[in-house]
Amino acid sequence: NAGVTQTPKFRILKIGQSMTLQCTQDMNHNYMYWYRQDPGMGLKLIYYSVGAGITDKGEVPNGYNVSRSTTEDFPLRLELAAPSQTSVYFCASSLSYNSPLHFGNGTRLTVT
Amino acid sequence: AQSVTQLDSQVPVFEEAPVELRCNYSSSVSVYLFWYVQYPNQGLQLLLKYLSGSTLVKGINGFEAEFNKSQTSFHLRKPSVHISDTAEYFCAVGSGGYQKVTFGIGTKLQVIP
Numbered sequence: 001n002a003g004v005t006q007t008p009k010f011r012i013l014k015i016g017q018s019m020t021l022q023c024t025q026d027m028n029h030n031y032m033y034w035y036r037q038d039p040g041m042g043l044k045l046i047y048y049s050v051g052a053g054i055t056d057k058g059e060v061p062n063g064y065n066v067s068r069s070t071t072e073d074f075p076l077r078l079e080l081a082a083p084s085q086t087s088v089y090f091c092a093s094s095l096s097y098n099s100p101l102h103f104g105n106g107t108r109l110t111v112t
Numbered sequence: 113a114q115s116v117t118q119l120d121s122q123v124p125v126f127e128e129a130p131v132e133l134r135c136n137y138s139s140s141v142s143v144y145l146f147w148y149v150q151y152p153n154q155g156l157q158l159l160l161k162y163l164s165g166s167t168l169v170k171g172i173n174g175f176e177a178e179f180n181k182s183q184t185s186f187h188l189r190k191p192s193v194h195i196s197d198t199a200e201y202f203c204a205v206g207s208g209g210y211q212k213v214t215f216g217i218g219t220k221l222q223v224i225p
Contacts, residue, residue: 004155035215040121042202042217043156058212090155098144098163098206101213103155 002026006091006104013081013111021076021107023091031094032074033058033101034066036087043090049074050097081111114139116205118216125193126224133188133219135177135203145186146204146213147177156202162186173197198223 007022025032030051035043045058049068063085065077074093078085088108092101119134137143144163148156160171167179177188186203200220206213 033213040217042116043215045212045214048212092155097208100146100158100161101148101156103157105153105155 004091004093004102004104006089006107008107009105010108011110013078013109015081015083015111017081018077018079019081019109021078021089021091021109023074023076023104024072025074025091025093025102026072027093027095027102028071029093029095029102030071031097031099032068033092033094034064034074034076035090035092036060037090037106038087046076046089078109083111085109086111114143114205114207114214116203116214116216118203118219120219121217122220122222124222124224127195128192130191131189131193131197131221133201133203133221135186135188135216137184137186137203137205139205139207141207143205143207145177145179146206147171147175147186147188148202148204148215149173150200150202150218152199159188159201193221193223195223195225197221 004025033048034046044060047066049055088106091104117136125131146161147159150156162179170176200218203216204213
């Protein structure tokens, strides 16, 4: 099993550009999440999904969008990138609401 | 609402010494708690979890944690650390029917040879 796979690993964007961070999992987990990690700030939840077709906002959703058309995939869309979105983004999945999270290796995004 | 406080941002400790990383949480409902470890340039990996039952939880790599409901704490301990334990450690709390896990800001453990 590959677990949770994120692409790309690194990306540099100019202000105002858009991009999609890809996340796929092969564990048949219903729950999927996007977090951002900033130094000294821990992880902040951006969006999460409890199953295909269902998404909801986390703590810091502004400037992002998600979709969940299949159980496996949970892409994160950045529209009109801003320097404040410079961060490391982690996708995670879990089997149920109180199960441990399985994390991808992250995408390091720089917006200049 | 739920929150997590990790009281120490950095903890230096000599190799083979014991270590305790502190975590306090707040929540108005029953909680489930996790400790994760993050090595450089990697995602987070589960160390251990508490869902219910015994308050002393054993995890991987010789770590253990004790759930203390009266003190709302879930401190992580290891009796003898190794160089390979140098990493960042995150405490996390979840509650309610939808898992919206809240993470602490992390504690960097630096093991000194």
